[in-house]
Amino acid sequence: MLVLDEPFSGLDPLAIDEMSKILSERASEGIPVFFSSHQIELIDRLCDRIVILSRGRVIAEGMKSELLKDECPVYRLISTSSTSWVKEVEGIETLRIVDNVAEFKVQDESSRRKLVECAIREGDIVELYQMKTTLGDAYRKMVTQ
Numbered sequence: 001m002l003v004l005d006e007p008f009s010g011l012d013p014l015a016i017d018e019m020s021k022i023l024s025e026r027a028s029e030g031i032p033v034f035f036s037s038h039q040i041e042l043i044d045r046l047c048d049r050i051v052i053l054s055r056g057r058v059i060a061e062g063m064k065s066e067l068l069k070d071e072c073p074v075y076r077l078i079s080t081s082s083t084s085w086v087k088e089v090e091g092i093e094t095l096r097i098v099d100n101v102a103e104f105k106v107q108d109e110s111s112r113r114k115l116v117e118c119a120i121r122e123g124d125i126v127e128l129y130q131m132k133t134t135l136g137d138a139y140r141k142m143v144t145q
Contacts, residue, residue: 068135085118
């Protein structure tokens with residue numbers, strides 16, 4: 001068993017890649033690897049099972065997929081024209097609008113369809129996609145509740 005405290009602290013990007021490779025190899029050999037880290041992006045990339053602590057207490061634990069399952073997906077729309085109209089669409093929670101880019105959450109499928117219809121009417125759609133929810137996003141939400 002490996003138990004490590006902040007094993008990536010102070011490492012340059014190449015050393016982080018090498019340490020990640022070593023830890024992944026050990027885990028694939030069946031060796032349990034436990035480590036603490038504040039580098040959420042590395043935890044997101046490397047860990048299967050995660051425990052999140054806040055103020056000395058466990059506030060969440062489980063597989064990464066379990067920790068992310070309750071997160072409402074965030075969408076990004078990029079258009080050839082302004083996207084300010086997005087905030088007027090019923091069932092859409094606007095998170096950010098900057099010129100021709102809008103990020104938002106959708107309550108249900110009918111709201112998503114309404115948004116697409118409006119986007120087609122308002123201007124050409126360059127991209128419309130569901131953004132990947134990260135462990136960092138879930139962590140921020142959990143520790144600020």
